[in-house]
Amino acid sequence: MNSESAKSIKVGICGFGTVGGGSYNLLQANGEEITRRVGCVIDVVRIASRSITSGDVDSTVNISNDPFDVVNDPEVDIVIETIGGFDPAFEVVRQALANGKHVVTANKALVAERGNELFAVAQENAVTLAFESSVAGGIPIIKALREGLSANKIDWLAGIINGTGNFILTEMAEKQRQFADVLIEAQQLGYAEADPTFDVEGIDAAHKLTIMAAIAFGIPLQFDKTYTEGISRITPQDIGFAKQLGYRVKHLGIARRTDNGVEMRVHPTLIPRKRLLASVDGVGNAVLVHGNAVGSTLYNGPGAGADATASSVIADVIDIARQKLAGLSKPLLPALGYLSMHDDLEVVSIEEIETEYYLRIPVNDVVGVLAKISSILQGFDISIDAVIQKELDSMTVPIVILTHKALEKKLNLAIAAIEALEDVSGEVMRIRVETFAG
Amino acid sequence: MNSESAKSIKVGICGFGTVGGGSYNLLQANGEEITRRVGCVIDVVRIASRSITSGDVDSTVNISNDPFDVVNDPEVDIVIETIGGFDPAFEVVRQALANGKHVVTANKALVAERGNELFAVAQENAVTLAFESSVAGGIPIIKALREGLSANKIDWLAGIINGTGNFILTEMAEKQRQFADVLIEAQQLGYAEADPTFDVEGIDAAHKLTIMAAIAFGIPLQFDKTYTEGISRITPQDIGFAKQLGYRVKHLGIARRTDNGVEMRVHPTLIPRKRLLASVDGVGNAVLVHGNAVGSTLYNGPGAGADATASSVIADVIDIARQKLAGLSKPLLPALGYLSMHDDLEVVSIEEIETEYYLRIPVNDVVGVLAKISSILQGFDISIDAVIQKELDSMTVPIVILTHKALEKKLNLAIAAIEALEDVSGEVMRIRVETFAG
Numbered sequence: 001m002n003s004e005s006a007k008s009i010k011v012g013i014c015g016f017g018t019v020g021g022g023s024y025n026l027l028q029a030n031g032e033e034i035t036r037r038v039g040c041v042i043d044v045v046r047i048a049s050r051s052i053t054s055g056d057v058d059s060t061v062n063i064s065n066d067p068f069d070v071v072n073d074p075e076v077d078i079v080i081e082t083i084g085g086f087d088p089a090f091e092v093v094r095q096a097l098a099n100g101k102h103v104v105t106a107n108k109a110l111v112a113e114r115g116n117e118l119f120a121v122a123q124e125n126a127v128t129l130a131f132e133s134s135v136a137g138g139i140p141i142i143k144a145l146r147e148g149l150s151a152n153k154i155d156w157l158a159g160i161i162n163g164t165g166n167f168i169l170t171e172m173a174e175k176q177r178q179f180a181d182v183l184i185e186a187q188q189l190g191y192a193e194a195d196p197t198f199d200v201e202g203i204d205a206a207h208k209l210t211i212m213a214a215i216a217f218g219i220p221l222q223f224d225k226t227y228t229e230g231i232s233r234i235t236p237q238d239i240g241f242a243k244q245l246g247y248r249v250k251h252l253g254i255a256r257r258t259d260n261g262v263e264m265r266v267h268p269t270l271i272p273r274k275r276l277l278a279s280v281d282g283v284g285n286a287v288l289v290h291g292n293a294v295g296s297t298l299y300n301g302p303g304a305g306a307d308a309t310a311s312s313v314i315a316d317v318i319d320i321a322r323q324k325l326a327g328l329s330k331p332l333l334p335a336l337g338y339l340s341m342h343d344d345l346e347v348v349s350i351e352e353i354e355t356e357y358y359l360r361i362p363v364n365d366v367v368g369v370l371a372k373i374s375s376i377l378q379g380f381d382i383s384i385d386a387v388i389q390k391e392l393d394s395m396t397v398p399i400v401i402l403t404h405k406a407l408e409k410k411l412n413l414a415i416a417a418i419e420a421l422e423d424v425s426g427e428v429m430r431i432r433v434e435t436f437a438g
Numbered sequence: 439m440n441s442e443s444a445k446s447i448k449v450g451i452c453g454f455g456t457v458g459g460g461s462y463n464l465l466q467a468n469g470e471e472i473t474r475r476v477g478c479v480i481d482v483v484r485i486a487s488r489s490i491t492s493g494d495v496d497s498t499v500n501i502s503n504d505p506f507d508v509v510n511d512p513e514v515d516i517v518i519e520t521i522g523g524f525d526p527a528f529e530v531v532r533q534a535l536a537n538g539k540h541v542v543t544a545n546k547a548l549v550a551e552r553g554n555e556l557f558a559v560a561q562e563n564a565v566t567l568a569f570e571s572s573v574a575g576g577i578p579i580i581k582a583l584r585e586g587l588s589a590n591k592i593d594w595l596a597g598i599i600n601g602t603g604n605f606i607l608t609e610m611a612e613k614q615r616q617f618a619d620v621l622i623e624a625q626q627l628g629y630a631e632a633d634p635t636f637d638v639e640g641i642d643a644a645h646k647l648t649i650m651a652a653i654a655f656g657i658p659l660q661f662d663k664t665y666t667e668g669i670s671r672i673t674p675q676d677i678g679f680a681k682q683l684g685y686r687v688k689h690l691g692i693a694r695r696t697d698n699g700v701e702m703r704v705h706p707t708l709i710p711r712k713r714l715l716a717s718v719d720g721v722g723n724a725v726l727v728h729g730n731a732v733g734s735t736l737y738n739g740p741g742a743g744a745d746a747t748a749s750s751v752i753a754d755v756i757d758i759a760r761q762k763l764a765g766l767s768k769p770l771l772p773a774l775g776y777l778s779m780h781d782d783l784e785v786v787s788i789e790e791i792e793t794e795y796y797l798r799i800p801v802n803d804v805v806g807v808l809a810k811i812s813s814i815l816q817g818f819d820i821s822i823d824a825v826i827q828k829e830l831d832s833m834t835v836p837i838v839i840l841t842h843k844a845l846e847k848k849l850n851l852a853i854a855a856i857e858a859l860e861d862v863s864g865e866v867m868r869i870r871v872e873t874f875a876g
Contacts (some may be wrong), residue, residue, distance in 0.1 A: 026589055026731050033591050036656060039777035132586075138732035140586025147585075148570075149577025151464055151752030155469050218474060276738060281715050291462050294576035296748035297739030300714060301732060311732035314589030322770055332764050339477035 008041040009321045011214070012070035014092055016049035016056070018084035019106045019133070022315045024057060038321050042314075046070050053213050062406075066285070071096040078320055080313060081105040090114055097121045097129060102324075104316040105308055106133040112207035112223045115214075119335040126316035126330035128323070130316035135208040136161055136285040138308030139301040140315065142268065145215045145289065146337035149191040152291025153236070156256035158269075158436060163283035163303045164192045164199035165251040169268075170281040185292030191283060202251065202266040203228035210254030213264050213288070217257050217345060218338035238360060238429060241388055241400045242270050247358075247433070248278040254434065261346035263353050267343040270358050270433040275435065276300075287383040288436060296436070341342045351409040354365045356385065356433035359401045361418060362426040369423040370399055380414040382406040402433065446479040447759045450508035451518045452530055454487035454494070457544045457571065458520035462495060472752070476759050484508050509534040516758055518751060519543040528552055535559040535567060540762075542754040544747055548799030550645035553652075564768035566761070568754035573646040574723040575598055576746030577739040578753065581655045583727065584775035590729025591760040592654040592717060593872040594694035596707075599646040600818045601721035601741045602630045602637035602691040603669050606705075607677070608719040611686065612675045627766030629721060639668035640704040641691065650725070651702050655678040655695055655783060656776035660702070663785040667705035676867060678796060679826055680708050680836045683796075685871070687717040692872065699784035701791050706798050708871040714738075715874065726787045726874060734874070789847040794823065794871035797839040799856060807861040808837055814855045815841065818848040840858075840871065 011027070013020050024044055027034070035041050039236050047057060048067040057063065058110060062073075071092055079096040081103055083089045089110050096103045105111065110118070111131045124128040132142045136159065145154070164186055171182040183200065186192035198204045207345055210223040212325070231251045242249050249271040256263040271278050276298055280286040285303030290296050302308035323332055363369045372385060388400040415428045451458050461774040465472070473479050485495060489535070495501065495530040500511075508517055509530055517534040519541055523529045527548050532549050534541045536559060543549060548556070549569045560567040570580045574597065583592070598604050602624055609620040621638065624630035636642045648661040669689045685708040711718050714736055718724040722740030728734050740746035748777055761770055801807045812822060826838040841849070853866045 030589060030591055030731065034589060036776050036780070037588055055797065072666065138729075139735055140582050143581060143586045148581045148753055150475055150756045151468060151472060151749050153468055248457050276714060276717055279714055289748060291576075293468065293745045293752075295740050295743075296575055297737070297748055299737060301734070301735030305733075307731045308733055311587065311589050311729060314731075315586055318588045319585065326766055326768070326770050328764055330764070330768065332760055332770070338474050340474040342474070382460040 007325065008043050009324060010043055010045045010075050010077045011080060011317060012046040012076035013044060013082065014048050014067035014070050014083035015084065016047055016052045017082060018241045018306045019309045020049065020080065022310035023080055023082065026307065026310040026314050034318060035234065038155060038318055038325070040321065040325060041353060042317060042321055044307050045075055046073050057086065062215050067092045068095065071099060071101070075293065076101060076326065078104060078317055080317070081107060082379065083107070086110060086114065090302040093118055093129070094121055095123050100125050100127055102128045102130070102320045104130045104313055104320070106135040106313055108204070108207040108211065112210040112221055115211070115221045122335060124249070128320050128331040128333055131211065132310035132316050132318060133309050135211050136287060136299070137301070137303040139285060139287065139299045139303070140312065141212065141287050141299050142215060142301055145311065146333060147210060149291050149294060150337065152293045154257065155290045155292055156254065157212055157216055157289040158252050158254045158285060158434065159209070159212065159285065160250055160280050161287065161303065162199050162202070162205040162251060163218035163285060164196070165205070166280070167191050167283045168200065169231060169234070169249055169251060172234070172236055173239045176213070176237060176240070179232055179234060200232055205251065205253045205266045207251055208254060209264055209266055213255035213262060215336050216255060216289070217262055218336060218342045219262060219345050220341065220343070222347055222433045225264060227267070227331050229266040229352040231268050233429070237398070238431065241360065242358065243401060244388060245386060246273050247271060248273055249431065252434070255363065257345070258348065260352060261348045263348050265350060265353070268431050270431055272435055277438055288420070290344055290404055341408050351412070353408045355408070356405055356406050356435070357403045357405065357411055358431040358433055360429040361399045361424060363397060363399055364425050365397055366423040367404070369421065372421055373425070375402070376417045377403065380406070380410040382411060382414055442538035445763065446481050447762060448481055448483045448513050448515045449518060449755060450484040450511055450514035451520065452486050452505035452508050453522065454485055454490045454631065455509070455749065456457065456744045456746045458487065458518065460719060461518055461520065462605060462747035464745065464748040464752050472756060476756055476763070480755060480759055483513055484511050485637055486591060500674055501694060505530045509537060509539070511661045514539060514820035515762065516540045516542060516658055516755055518755065519545060521545070524548060524552065531567070532559055535563050537566055538563050538565055540566045540568070540758045542568045542751055542758070544647065544751055546572040546642070546645040550648040550659055553649070553659045563766055563804060563833060566758050566769040567773055569649065570745045571750035571753050573649050573736070575724060575739070575741040575743065576749045577699040577725065577741070578750065579650065579725050579737050580653060581858050582737055583650060585773060587729050587732060587735070588775065590731045592695065593728045593730055594692065595650055595725060595727040596690050596692045597647070597650065597652055597725035598688055598715065598718050599691050599723055599725065599741065600637050600640070600643040600689060601723060602634070603643070604718070605721045606638065606871065607628050607669060607672070607687055607689060607767065610617070610672070610674055611677045614676060614678070617670055636691045638670055640666040643689065643691045643704045645677060647693055647702055648705055654693060654727070655700050655772050656774060656780045657700060657783050658779065658781070660785055663702060665703040665788040667706070669706050671867070672706050675836070676869065678798065679798065680688055682826060683713050683824060683840060685686060685709060686711055687869065688716065690872070695783070696786065698790060701786045703788060703791070706869050710873055713874055725786065750849040769791060791846045792843050793846070795841045795849055795872070796871055798867040799837045799839065799862060801835060803835055803862050804861040807859065808859070810859055811837065811839070811856055815852050818852040820849060863864065
């Protein structure tokens with residue numbers, strides 16, 4: 001032990017909901033163990049929340065309802081922001097950083113959409129803005145990408161990063177249930193919000209993907225360029241056909257560096273059943289990362305919950321405390337892990353991606369329609385890997401096709417041409433397929 | 439960018455086999471990306487190996503056959519030790535640390551068996567001894583335990599941390615093959631050494647478990663107290679019965695903190711088929727960690743190979759480079775992540791553990807033997823969870839029993855009593871069962 005061990009690190013918490021309360025409780029519960037690790041006490045000295053009352057916390061903690069009380073308290077070293085949203089969270093974080101305080105935030109929307117501005121303020125003030133808890137809850141994926149895999153060029157990553165969506169798809173797969181039906185159950189269980197858009201339409205996942213892609217490839221945060229497609233159109237029938245072909249359907253966030261730039265996309269995806277990622281069920285999260293040296297590594301764990309998210313919040317606090325105690329005058333790492341970013345890497349539009357596809361085509365029971373469809377696909381340089389054609393005794397039957405790799409904009413044209421066929425009785429369902437080989 | 443960006447970090451490599459050569463090649467291949475991350479060039483200036491020739495590396499690298507040339511080179515900032523074994527590796531590392539150089543080692547035996555001495559030398563000299571690559575190859579598990587999960591009390595961890603053993607068990611399970619048969623194939627494929635003892639008898643896994651347990655619980659490295667049992671007695675029949683009961687057989691390293699102290703044990707283990715860990719097949723590694731806040735997180739990836747191991751070696755080099763460039767005068771973290779260790783935590787002997795058990799009891803075809811066995815188990819406070827009794831038309835049939843939790847020393851007594859029964863025709867096969875629930 002050294003002379004620094006006598007110091008304590010003073011923490012202020014803004015917001016006292018699930019994550020804020022969880023973070024406070026975790027510091028209380030594991031304080032002794034944390035002190036053994038860090039070499040000093042980490043003390044919560046001030047909490048701001050509209051709902052907190054003095055009975056909720058230790059009497060030594062100052063409480064108020066104004067987060068700027070925390071941000072402007074000269075005693076506070078590290079501010080934990082768990083208010084969520086943009087207003088007042090953005091200004092709370094900005095002001096804290098401008099006041100020379102380190103900030104730990106669990107606010108994925110704030111980081112993904114306004115992180116570039118906030119990182120600049122942090123850098124100007126030589127303080128850390130940490131955000132491990134903003135992606136995949138308790139899984140230390142930011143640290144893995146930024147430090148653990150730092151010797152690699154990251155080729156791609158793919159994550160199940162929304163527990164609500166994964167719970168719904170798991171239930172649909174295991175019990176052949178409809179999306180809308182499972183969604184209601186998820187809402188009753190508290191897994192899904194009353195307005196489920198953020199989760200099921202992929203916006204939450206897109207926030208997290210944006211953050212991971214920026215760190216993986218050293219590019220600025222570009223939420224507005226992330227392609228986002230939800231799971232509400234997936235049917236138990238699609239999940240069944242996928243199973244028959246050896247695949248599972250998962251809602252993935254995928255980022256990939258190609259010769260054309262960077263792909264960032266959130267959409268339902270068929271993945272081979274044998275991949276470990278395909279076996280991640282229920283509300284769990286998992287991220288599969290492929291580096292050019294290490295190959296594929298997978299990180300799995302709880303993506304939400306008070307204690308799991310607090311685990312990442314307090315890990316960030318401990319990192320900052322360790323650096324502060326070591327006497328560092330500025331953060332050890334830049335926010336995205338790159339001192340010299342790849343500013344020239346363009347984000348590729350979804351039309352320009354190349355992948356395999358699952359197509360479910362509702363057709364009238366007519367001989368010869370498969371030949372017409374094959375011919376259209378061939379005309380757009382799309383070759384067929386596998387076909388399921390159901391027995392032809394009902395009026396409308398689906399033809400299911402797995403394609404080899406194709407360019408999305410050509411596939412779009414092919415789908416339009418297929419839908420224009422007289423024998424095709426409705427919209428073509430298209431789900432992208434990723435094998436994650438190698 | 440700042441003024442430090444002009445500096446370079448000078449690396450020397452001792453040993454130029456798989457890992458040493460891989461580390462050199464990785465710095466060449468990804469040098470530009472690494473420089474963008476770190477802010478300076480990381481240069482290999484000297485390599486010592488008995489086998490290296492000048493054509494193997496860039497002409498700017500000094501080569502020799504004496505590792506102490508590297509260790510005593512005043513220009514070298516960081517020494518990468520990939521010689522393996524103890525002699526001369528121990529003295530090479532000790533001397534490098536004593537000379538004030540940071541050391542990165544992939545040498546799990548050295549860290550597990552002599553790490554306590556070496557960490558003390560590192561601390562005296564205010565330098566880092568890093569060893570991410572010594573456990574689970576390319577998976578950044580040391581960083582996860584020491585930093586990513588630092589807000590937790592770690593309750594337990596369990597890992598598939600020997601790829602050779604996992605390959606053998608996977609082949610036995612998938613193809614109902616005998617251990618000895620698959621071992622020969624593993625040797626032909628280069629997965630197993632000519633002398634496979636280190637891998638299949640669990641010594642290699644025990645080295646890695648010892649290291650992980652020390653970091654997870656903040657205890658000194660205690661390899662000699664790690665219980666070690668290999669997989670050579672496992673039969674396809676056991677794997678088949680396990681499957682019938684809903685389990686897979688894996689060779690695990692398990693560390694657990696209980697009220698009595700710390701358990702450290704490597705042995706074949708039945709785990710529920712539904713756990714993600716049970717689906718980690720082939721030469722892959724995976725570690726499941728349970729923290730009191732985060733719950734269970736799993737880390738999966740390649741446990742060996744030149745590039746994967748080099749990924750972790752160079753990640754350690756980058757961590758040290760970042761700290762050096764930040765001007766730190768001593769390591770940011772203690773080697774095991776604790777400034778104040780849990781020196782009072784005792785290692786629990788295998789006799790004192792409490793777990794569930796799989797028992798395969800070869801019996802003569804005699805009515806009433808199950809009743810006798812049940813009665814013996816009951817006498818030692820061991821209750822039965824499930825039984826498989828094959829049809830009684832052959833002379834010798836196995837009775838397979840799953841027990842509820844029992845104390846190992848009582849189970850040993852029960853097994854001795856069972857083996858003494860007249861109707862029991864041979865040794866009882868015992869495999870520990872872990873559910874990893876919660």
